Amino acid sequence: MSNLIARRLEGDAVREASDLWPSILAALFGVFILYGVGFASPLTIHDAAHDSRHAFTFPCH
Template sequence: MSYSTETARTGSMERAQAAVPAAVAILLGLFLVFGVGFANPATIHNAAHDSRHSFAFPCH
């Protein structure tokens, strides 16, 4: 096996391992923005609403 083949294989394994935490972070972020943002309790909704405005996320 050549050095370049081993390097390419290692690089693709590292990318595959990094994909799992990235997917979890994306799902958590989507839940925080949409799941909590559309929640019925006023306190949770207001906290999410203020957070969205502080990050310049349009919500109206």
């Protein structure tokens, strides 16, 4: 019986660890959008990122 409980706890730990990846990827994507695209050369992309940064009170220049 204790072996079954241990397996369940290990399964829950793996599930919790795998639930963390979408959050990490979303955060990295957000950083890319706010900072990476803001320095892009096409004016439309830059202006969209620039306005988004100002909307969230991020400094940009």
